[in-house]
Amino acid sequence: MEAPELQRHYLPDFELQSGIVLPELVIAYRCYGCLNQDASNVVVFPTYYTGTDSSNARLIGTGRALDPDNYFIIVPNLCGNGVSSSPSNTAAPFDGPRFPLVTVYDNVRAQKKLLEHLGIEYVALVLGWSMGGMQSYQWCAQYPDCVSNALVICATARTSAHNKVFLDGVSAALLADQHFNGGDYLSSPVAGLKAFARVYVGWAYSQAFFRNGRFRELGFSTVDDLIGDWEDDHLSWDANNLLAMLATWRAGDISQQWPFENCLGDALAAIKARVHLMPCEEDLYFRYEDTLQELEFLSKGKDCRYRSEFGHCSAGPGRVAEVTVLVEEQVRLLLSGV
């Protein structure tokens, strides 16, 4: 399938949750398929941390659950990922380390404006993995009358205390590199980015993944090869962009908006969409126990947890075949309205 054109939606004078006004916020996105006459076939599929719209494309295709022959699938890039507005592509005074916190709420508000611009009022399904799942949850809480179904994969409605400790660990590893220079680096902080990746990889899978050598199924002969690949991937990222997305993640909390006043139970209870929660029991930072606590407040929630030694990364779009099958099963179920 040839990839559709990358498009950009420009939002002038975009006021963030923090009160800071960005002179322009850009949401870069790709659309697959055609909008039907009553605009009832819309799927929103936001991207994840260190993902771009291209990463999500791995789940989209003719004959698949996310079929562009039947659905109009919009993949908006997460702010900070270098494609939508990010530290690396924003003009002064909001460039680099001066790029403000763009919350999940801000991302979803920008995505809603994009949909309005496209003439879309309702979303048949919003889905995503990891930070994509956080955005999906956020859609349900922020626009309860606009979303019919949500599939939240390896994500929670509020970033847990432990998840924050994990995030603070990876960012501390990056910041320990003096070349980072408060974000005004002259060249990439190589040691910091590599340390960041090395710390991250211990959390990204499960302990059993390493015990049972399952990295081989991902094409790596040794753990060192796997870590080397993570290092290379992180070296290809702008350090400020990584930290901007991390800040978004860390601040994730669907109750941080009117009228919920930080009460997570209220925010969850206000969700009208059917929400299928798909945590992985071996996920080390988006813990299924947190998901199960959230589930209790949802009026139309469903526990779709699964097991995989690939842990959090098991549901990275197109990475682990048997998990892709599970995800597509849930997509079909939700879209069929059963």
Place this chain on the structure above:
Amino acid sequence: MEAPELQRHYLPDFELQSGIVLPELVIAYRCYGCLNQDASNVVVFPTYYTGTDSSNARLIGTGRALDPDNYFIIVPNLCGNGVSSSPSNTAAPFDGPRFPLVTVYDNVRAQKKLLEHLGIEYVALVLGWSMGGMQSYQWCAQYPDCVSNALVICATARTSAHNKVFLDGVSAALLADQHFNGGDYLSSPVAGLKAFARVYVGWAYSQAFFRNGRFRELGFSTVDDLIGDWEDDHLSWDANNLLAMLATWRAGDISQQWPFENCLGDALAAIKARVHLMPCEEDLYFRYEDTLQELEFLSKGKDCRYRSEFGHCSAGPGRVAEVTVLVEEQVRLLLSGV
């Protein structure tokens, strides 16, 4: 109880497993109680990563399971901990980052020589937590005819692949700090040590520990207070010492000695001691699944696993009262010979 005097045993021309000969290896230790006439009341209680003999003293006392009125308790300091031979106290050419790898085998061989010097042939009980547990396991495999009982708490016989990834993460965070300067730092690499601590803390407890605010039971009002305490503790350590102990830990493997040729099953099967394995199910790096795999090869092994949201740190000597009770129960059981 007044602490007994810290003593030192000097081992000249100590050949390490690597073949490197240290001109002098020093084992610093403290003894509690008196050796009985037939030298049958000996307990060896090695220290853990970032612990010293003083840390282990928290489990020793009159009327307790480790009672100096009944037992002669020897607490040898782990090499690298700044009390026994370490990067910080060793003369050139083995000073600082030039300090060689001292394996768990090397530590235990030095401890055995100390015991011989004290006129001791048999050990009634060897016990320890974390790296102390690794040394206990090692004692059983290295001197199978000299150890009657072992209590291995939150430790494994071989450092697992995932455990190594965790260790590489924390050390990468430290090494990302250019002030570390290959170990020849002029002043302490503060950012690196703090990052090291920050990464570590995410692994040291369980996710539920943070979810349920159990850091409050340790005297901290917030997660930040807890992390700050870890940072302060790590700033008090010499960076090369931390890395030396980490290298010992990483290389942990009781089968890396004659005649086992890296066959863990054989090394475990050769153990004659009664071994009680006490993993914590919530421990994130010394996984109980690894322990259970090892248990299958032990002729007199017992699964004494327990649950605690305090995770790996639950069994740090004297830290969590209900776990101390469990540990002392096992000590009594093993020493009573039941």
